[in-house]
Amino acid sequence: MVTERGLQVLQAIVQDYVETREPVGSKRIVDRHAFGVSAATIRNDMALLEDEELIAAPHTSSGRVPTDKGYRVFVDHLAELRPLSPAQRSAITTFLDGSTDLDDVLTRTVRALTRLTGQVAIVQYPSFAQANVTHVELVDLGAARLLVILVTDTGRVSQRIVTLPVELDEVDVAQLRARVSVLITGHSVGDGAQAVGGLLAAIAGAAAPTRLDPALQTVLGLVSEELEEFRQDRLLMAGTANLARDEADFRGSIYPLLEAIEEQVTLLRLMSEMVADQEGLAASIGRENAPFGLAEASLVVGDYDAARARGRVGVLGPTRMDYPTNLAAVRAVAHYLSTLLEEDESGH
Template sequence: MVSERGLQVLRAIVQDYVDTREPVGSKSIVERHAFGVSAATIRNDMALLEDEELIAAPHTSSGRVPTDKGYRVFVDHLAGLRPLSPAQRSAIATFLDGPSDLDDLLVRTVRALTQLTGQVAMVQYPSFARAQVSHLELVDLGGGRLVVIVVTDTGRVSQRVGVVRTLLDEAQFAVAKATLRAAITGSSIRDASQAVSALAEGQSAGDPIGDAVREIARILVEELETFRQDRLVMAGTATLARREADFRGSIYPLLEAIEEQVTLLRLMGEMVADERGVATRIGRENEAFGLSEASVVTSDYDVPGSHARVGLMGPTRMDYPTNLATVRAVAHYLSRLLEDDESAR
């Protein structure tokens, strides 16, 4: 059973190890922290922490470092969220100010997070499967090339350039556009995709407008599917290489997870926020996902009609109080921006 002072010694070990990257000894704890007891007493507390597998000795060092279990106790019971400084809050506002659309906002979000924390930053696209199509625009570029633009009632805008074999004159193109608009405007993304597919199947072969509608419908269905797919925007991958010494083994599984994204999406999907609005998975808690070398912290953000997560991934040796507070602050700011954008429409 660890005493209250023992837990405070654990807090000191975590903080000092994160600050210095050096194993922490009893002498340095006495010098850096006001416990009012001798180094021998601190050594006894450290021995009890080691018995509880909260700290461990790396190699032959006389100092100790936190274990994954020690970091978990620290995050759950000892780590208050560190208030962000005015400069940090100003940086978040500056990074996220004046985005042109959702895609731009999410890119700005991960850049802000990695700049502020030095970790790999990631933000999940919200699922817009239940969003409604508010507008469809088709722009004829000539030569069979066209731009397909889909706008939803949540403010999401996507566009794709496609190529069709059937060439239409201006009047025929207007008819095809009106036909497709009528099929999906006001429908949910899910229903719109089904309606476009049904519309394509119902077109008469050999009719130029029908052939064009069928070809454009194929492009449109692909575009509508992107609204329903889970995906991540990420930044800061290079930080892993710069901090490779903080990982016990290879960083390759982390790089693979970043490239694949599916693993990270599954992991983030399982994380449940605590009463502070943040969630943490530390080291071996991520073993099922092949990420036992990493910690992941997340917070939820809201968007009208949906919600998603924003987070950080890095070594278990990270500044949890600051990173958790930063993720939560960015998530709140992101939610507010999206809510204000919805109110303004």
């Protein structure tokens, strides 16, 4: 059982080790932190922390470093997050204000977060599977080309040009528009994708295809791709070079992290399984990430809202990271991102 002072000693060890990358001894704790007790008493506290496997000796020196379990206890007992400075808050505002669309907002978000934390910044695109398609438009561009426009009630807009196998007149285009619109307008993206897939299968299996079927098939194929894009989880990242700077913090290789960043699927699974607290924050530390091949890394995330969808934003780095600052930065960025996307949704 860890005492209150034991937790304070653990906190001091974590803070000093994160700051210096050097094992922390009892003399340093007495010199730097106002415990009001002797070095011998601190050594006893450290022995108890070591018995609980919260700290460990990396070699024969008298200093100790936090274990993954120690970082977890430290994070779980954070009384409050260090507030961001006015300059840091101003940096978030400067980076995110003036963004033009969702892609731009999220690109600016990861750039801001990696600057604030010095870690790899990650943002998950909001999944719009439950969004409803509100409008479908087909614009004849001539030369057998159509501009296909899809709009959802979350403000997501897709515009793609498709080349048809045959040239169509105005009446044909209107018929195509009506066929596609009745299929997906007013329905969720997920239901719309299912309906489009059903009609494509029916056309492919038709014994006597109509004159417009080849063109309809081509348009529906593109619509299917766009609806799938709306549904798909994907990540945007910045600051990967920071891993090379922190390579000394990884006992093994940084390649598993680089592979996870490149593949995305692993990080998406990990982010989706993390359970957030009442402030929408979560941390997954060191060996807790072993099932995902990331046992030497920590991930800190926060939830943000985007109209009728939700996503996560966070930072990935070594277990020796500044958890209070990173959690505070993630919380601030997630909050600002939610506010920005809600304002866009309301038309302000």
